Amino acid sequence: MNIDDIKTVAVIGAGDMGHGIAEVALIAGYKVFLRDINQEFIDRGVARIHESLEKLVSKEKVPAEHHNKIRSELLVPCTDLKGAVEEADLVIEAIPEVLDLKKTTFKEMDAAAPVNAIFASNTSTRSITDIAAATKRPDKVLGLHYFNPAVLMKLVEVIRADKTSDETMQIGFEFVQKNGKVPVRVQKDVPGFVVNRVQAPSGVLLNCILDEGIAGPEEVDAVMRKLGMPMGPYEIMDYTGLDINYNGSQYFADKIHPDFAPGKTIEFKVNAGEFGKKTGKGLFDWSKGRPEIDLAKATDKFDPMDLVAVNANEVTKIVAMGVCSLEDADTAVVNATGNVMGYIAMIKGIEPEDLTKRLDGLAEKFNKEIFKPTEMIKNGHYR
Ligand SMILES: NC(=O)c1ccc[n+]([C@@H]2O[C@H](COP(=O)([O-])OP(=O)(O)OC[C@H]3O[C@@H](n4cnc5c(N)ncnc54)[C@H](O)[C@@H]3O)[C@@H](O)[C@H]2O)c1
Incomplete structure (x- = not known):
């Protein structure tokens, strides 16, 4: 199977993320079945898609004829899961963040979708590997992690679970590109994937600054x-x-x-x-x-560089774990946040000894082991 075999997409869940993910695929020209559990939720999701498309048409970012085609032909709203997935080549799940609900849904999708169809989850915090285990096709399951609002945010993390095949990863990657987004490969199914994970330490530091009245x-x-x-x-x-x-x-x-x-x-x-x-x-x-x-x-x-240092340190941890490359981590951050530079680009000009001293100082001052510099920082392998 390759990217040209992906013609029909099903999006499961028409909420904040699902309606946006569906809209992006519709703009790219895919036929999209959009499913939610009742007519009211589906109507709301569809209305949000059309409101957003109307704005894009008025800004001349989407041709009016294409919006008409989406209305009359490409977008198929439904409340029945079987009807939504039985013709799908790719199914993207964006239902609430409840593991058991996701597993049950994936099991139902597995029974109703074509055997070759690829399944993606937009989960932020559940293990894709656990979700994939609910199906008989774990090689065809991956994470496609969009950011909110999906129509505006460029990044989509393409996440490999324990059994995801190379073919599935490649199709996921090219699908994101065809949707006009920036894909970044996340080669291990780790908590927070890349962007949420590497920004977490600065969140801890900001809490320390507040809590200690600095x-x-x-x-x-x-x-x-x-x-x-x-x-x-x-x-x-x-x-x-x-x-x-x-x-x-x-x-x-x-x-x-x-x-x-x-x-x-x-x-x-x-x-x-x-x-x-x-x-x-x-x-x-x-x-x-x-x-x-x-x-x-x-x-x-406080020194803003401290926020950069702790996040860059976290990047080196996931790079050492084989989750992604230094460059990909920066690409991910830039395209998820709108920052002009990633954390590694921001520390490139800093001497390893200075960075090590800064991180050791923060670890000691706030009694946080997670701020301690990694080997990659100490030996300057981020440059
Ligand atoms: N909101 C964000 O900022 C964000 C960002 C990235 C990822 N995510 C992830 O995306 C997923 C969806 O989040 P959201 O913010 O869109 O939630 P939401 O509550 O806005 O939407 C979820 C929708 O799924 C529907 N639903 C529930 N069970 C269903 C089922 N069995 N089949 C079909 N539809 C069903 C609900 O009725 C609701 O409309 C979650 O896994 C979340 O972690 C959210």
């Missing part, structure tokens, strides 16, 4: 805004949701190292029901729209 959210965000970030890191936490941040930290603490456990300030906020933007209050007040950050509050009480 600097406040506005002081830190003002520094990062002055450096050109459209949103500072604490505002991003609020924007995404402190509950999501809390759960993500807990997940990494369970799966990777206890040092990733949620920060005390975040825990306090979550227990108080202050989740950020969605509740109107979090680290900032969102009641009047986006919080105003006073750039004059920029502080020198």
Whole structure:
């Protein structure tokens, strides 16, 4: 099988991610069956696709005729799983993050889809290997991890589970390219894959800065805004949701190292029901729209390079594990975040001794083993 055999796609789940993944494939010209569990959810997903396409047509990014073709021909909404997958060459699952639900769904897909069809999961935190084990075709199962919103974000991580074949990886990779996205191969099914994993240590450091009263959210965000970030890191936490941040930290603490456990300030906020933007209050007040950050509050009480150093250190850990290359980790970060450079590019000019000293200093100051420099950092093999 090769990429030209992929003509019909089924997307299972029409929520935040599923409707976006379907839209991207429709724009690329694929026939897409979109399935959700009831008509109301399907109607909502379809409406979101058309609203977004209308905007793209008005910006001349999608021709009006193509939108008409999507409406009349390419998009097939359905509530029946069998009907959705029986003609599919590729099935992409984007249902809630519950392992048992995903396994049951994959089992049903396995019984109803053509024997050659490839199955992908968009999971962020479940093991693709565990999901694949629910089918009789684990060689044809992989992760295709899109970022939110799928229509805008360029990166898709293409994840190899324990039994994924080279052919399946290659087809997944080329499918992402055909969708106008940037694929990065993730060669091992590790928690957080690449982007979420390599950004986790700076999250820990930001928690330390808050919890130990070194600097406040506005002081830190003002520094990062002055450096050109459209949103500072604490505002991003609020924007995404402190509950999501809390759960993500807990997940990494369970799966990777206890040092990733949620920060005390975040825990306090979550227990108080202050989740950020969605509740109107979090680290900032969102009641009047986006919080105003006073750039004059920029502080020198923390060094932004520390955030880069701990994340770059994490990149070297997953590279040593054979998850991806240094270059691919940077490509992934740039295309998932909009940062102009990846963490490795940012540390290239720094001497290994200086970086080692910085990371040892952070590990000691905050009592975090995860900040300790790796061998690759110490011997300068990131240059
Ligand atoms: N939201 C994000 O930022 C994000 C980013 C990357 C990956 N993900 C992953 O994508 C997946 C979906 O997340 P989401 O944010 O789109 O969730 P969501 O809750 O917005 O959408 C899930 C949809 O799946 C539907 N559903 C439930 N059971 C189903 C079934 N058996 N068959 C078909 N549809 C079913 C629900 O009705 C709902 O419409 C999760 O695995 C999540 O971890 C989410």
